[in-house]
Amino acid sequence: MTPLKTNVLLLGSTGFLGSTFLKLIGQDSDLKDRLHITVLCRNSAKRFTELQKFYSDLEVVECNLEDDAVIQDHAAKTDIVINAASSDHTLTATLRGLEKNSAANPNKPPMYLQVSGLGITSDNSHGEYVNIDDLPGYVDIDFSLDQVPQENTHLPQDKLIVEAGTRTKNPVRTAIVFPGWIYGVGEAIQQTTLPVRIWVDMFLRAGYAGTWGEGHSIMGNAHVKDVASALATVLKAMLDGKADEGAKGFYFAISRQRMVSNREIASKIGDILFEHGLAKKGGSRPYPPEIVEPLGFYGWSLLGANQMAHAHHLSRFGWKPAETKKVLLMESLREEVLVYLRQLGKIPA
Numbered sequence: 001m002t003p004l005k006t007n008v009l010l011l012g013s014t015g016f017l018g019s020t021f022l023k024l025i026g027q028d029s030d031l032k033d034r035l036h037i038t039v040l041c042r043n044s045a046k047r048f049t050e051l052q053k054f055y056s057d058l059e060v061v062e063c064n065l066e067d068d069a070v071i072q073d074h075a076a077k078t079d080i081v082i083n084a085a086s087s088d089h090t091l092t093a094t095l096r097g098l099e100k101n102s103a104a105n106p107n108k109p110p111m112y113l114q115v116s117g118l119g120i121t122s123d124n125s126h127g128e129y130v131n132i133d134d135l136p137g138y139v140d141i142d143f144s145l146d147q148v149p150q151e152n153t154h155l156p157q158d159k160l161i162v163e164a165g166t167r168t169k170n171p172v173r174t175a176i177v178f179p180g181w182i183y184g185v186g187e188a189i190q191q192t193t194l195p196v197r198i199w200v201d202m203f204l205r206a207g208y209a210g211t212w213g214e215g216h217s218i219m220g221n222a223h224v225k226d227v228a229s230a231l232a233t234v235l236k237a238m239l240d241g242k243a244d245e246g247a248k249g250f251y252f253a254i255s256r257q258r259m260v261s262n263r264e265i266a267s268k269i270g271d272i273l274f275e276h277g278l279a280k281k282g283g284s285r286p287y288p289p290e291i292v293e294p295l296g297f298y299g300w301s302l303l304g305a306n307q308m309a310h311a312h313h314l315s316r317f318g319w320k321p322a323e324t325k326k327v328l329l330m331e332s333l334r335e336e337v338l339v340y341l342r343q344l345g346k347i348p349a
């Protein structure tokens with residue numbers, strides 16, 4: 001390890017976003033020689049070779065997201081933690097480690113870059129149609145977590161991060177990136193976005209595609225390469241001391257392209273499953289209570305509600321969702337579903 005390099009602890013490196021991000025920074029002339037990356041992941045011996053293809057100065061540590069002691073220990077001795085896995089499991093251990101780290105390095109507080117989600121902006125509209133002009137259009141400059149409905153998902157975790165980023169004793173330099181629907185066929189490790197995996201699995205189980213309520217809900221979107229570049233943009237700004245952090249450290253990572261309704265996405269997936277004999281009927285229809293109710297508020301808030309915001313902050317740092325412009329969500333969806341069905345062995349490779 002070169003002492004002058006910044007030490008990065010990366011969680012979620014094998015995922016759809018995390019692996020795309022790792023590949024991107026491995027090709028970024030500004031970042032590729034500047035970082036030493038420690039990856040916490042499961043099946044690390046097997047993963048090491050494929051991860052190192054994307055970023056050469058990298059080591060792996062075997063870790064489940066439930067391994068609080070390992071996460072805390074590593075967070076206590078790194079310069080920056082980047083979390084592109086799930087915030088819910090790991091946050092307490094990460095923040096404890098970063099607090100110790102800050103106490104030991106009062107002149108150089110550690111940094112924390114978190115991937116959260118646009119779910120914080122959910123309007124909890126139960127799949128009903130709401131005119132776009134009646135939706136709250138949150139802007140990430142002069143934004144506060146108090147502006148959004150307080151019951152929304154991710155909020156408790158995001159508030160803990162802001163608390164760590166604003167306290168005077170043992171502070172952490174924090175920033176949070178909020179993607180909407182991330183799409184595209186991944187070119188690194190995980191090829192399929194989480195919502196497509198969740199939806200296809202659910203539709204296969206039910207035998208048809210469905211929506212929460214009427215499925216009129218819309219959400220901002222961006223191609224996975226653009227969300228990865230959003231993370232890299234914030235990372236560079238943090239490393240250069242130019243990022244807005246703490247109470248100002250919010251970055252929505254969505255394009256201005258058309259927000260597609262859940263019904264449109266579900267119907268297209270339903271058609272593809274039907275074409276391949278994997279659903280009893282094409283299109284989509286509202287799911288009955290026995291399917292939607294087990295997921296409770298979480299399901300309604302994320303799958304049956306509008307999530308709209310404006311990404312002004314990243315634009316200020318020069319970020320442009322260039323890949324999104326080249327291939328829009330609905331143009332990409334068929335291939336994403338087919339890739340996942342091949343992965344599941346439901347259609348021939």
Ligand SMILES: NC(=O)c1ccc[n+]([C@@H]2O[C@H](COP(=O)([O-])OP(=O)(O)OC[C@H]3O[C@@H](n4cnc5c(N)ncnc54)[C@H](OP(=O)(O)O)[C@@H]3O)[C@@H](O)[C@H]2O)c1
Binds near residue numbers: 181195
């Ligand atoms: N995809 C979207 O549209 C979207 C939208 C908004 C927000 N987000 C958020 O962005 C983040 C990344 O999303 P993604 O689509 O990249 O998800 P993903 O493909 O499912 O990746 C999740 C990552 O977390 C790791 N992981 C999960 N559970 C683990 C465990 N118990 N122990 C160790 N590692 C574990 C996975 O490792 P393995 O490879 O070993 O499974 C993988 O590296 C998530 O927090 C997600 O909520 C995603």
